[in-house]
Amino acid sequence: MIHEANELEDQRDALLHTALFKQVRPEEADLLLPHLQRRYCVKGDTIFREGDTDHRLYLLETGRVKLIRESSDHRIHLLSIHGRGEVLGEIPVFDPTGGPRTASAIVMTNGTVVSSLERSAIFAWLDEHPRVAIDMLQVMGNRARLNNERITDLVFADVPGRLAKTLIDLAQRFGEPSEDGLVVPHDLTQEEMAQLVGASRETVNKALMEFTQRGWISRKGRTIIIYQPGKLIRRAHQ
Numbered sequence: 001m002i003h004e005a006n007e008l009e010d011q012r013d014a015l016l017h018t019a020l021f022k023q024v025r026p027e028e029a030d031l032l033l034p035h036l037q038r039r040y041c042v043k044g045d046t047i048f049r050e051g052d053t054d055h056r057l058y059l060l061e062t063g064r065v066k067l068i069r070e071s072s073d074h075r076i077h078l079l080s081i082h083g084r085g086e087v088l089g090e091i092p093v094f095d096p097t098g099g100p101r102t103a104s105a106i107v108m109t110n111g112t113v114v115s116s117l118e119r120s121a122i123f124a125w126l127d128e129h130p131r132v133a134i135d136m137l138q139v140m141g142n143r144a145r146l147n148n149e150r151i152t153d154l155v156f157a158d159v160p161g162r163l164a165k166t167l168i169d170l171a172q173r174f175g176e177p178s179e180d181g182l183v184v185p186h187d188l189t190q191e192e193m194a195q196l197v198g199a200s201r202e203t204v205n206k207a208l209m210e211f212t213q214r215g216w217i218s219r220k221g222r223t224i225i226i227y228q229p230g231k232l233i234r235r236a237h238q
Contacts, residue, residue, distance in 0.1 A: 011036050011115060014061035023135040031128070033119035041112040047105040048089055055119035058088040058105070062110025064174070064187065067103040078188075078195040080102055083173055087221040090140070093119045108187050150198075157236075158197045161206040165236035166197050167217070171226055181218075182226040189222075 015021050015036070034196050036059075041047070047058060050069060053096045061083055067079040067088070082088055088105050126133050153162050169183070176180045186193070194201040211217045226232065 019139045036115040041107040045107040052101045052102045056116040057093045061113040065110040078192045164232040185223045
């Protein structure tokens, strides 16, 4: 019983910390808890696949997940990275046509925990709490704004500027303060980092070397240590 109570408390905490539900009162969240389906994942697990036609929304309780797309010639492109408290796969839930999923979600770290909610459960809950729909619209509007900013950066910003902005974003979401600096364990290959920036691997590596030579960062495997975040912020806005 104690284990079940702790699990329900963890799920409520995870639900209330996601962007879509952070304005929800605990007693309102409790009504959704019986509908949450929890899943424990290891690195490499697939949460959903591009082209799937399910209508589930996923809440990332712990760990890290990447969204990828595959081209017709089977090349893989990294779209984004998501961490604790973020929502995944909401498009088929709120799309009136309920179209297929536009990306695949792949687990990046062992110990990742994901909970899912069926669209029918979400809509029935929203019928009882319509005020929450306004909060959801604001969150989704902000997400659309961020997507527009990324498109603008791809058109107008140079590669070092986009890289600096990517590193700051990763640091804000996954950075861990240390005596040496801000440690950012990104767990990305060189190719994935380049895809996240939207440039070739060679060009991104050149920019990383420049930042290293300037003393702004250092690299240790799939971890970056940021020494001068202010320099990166200024470079991102040039």
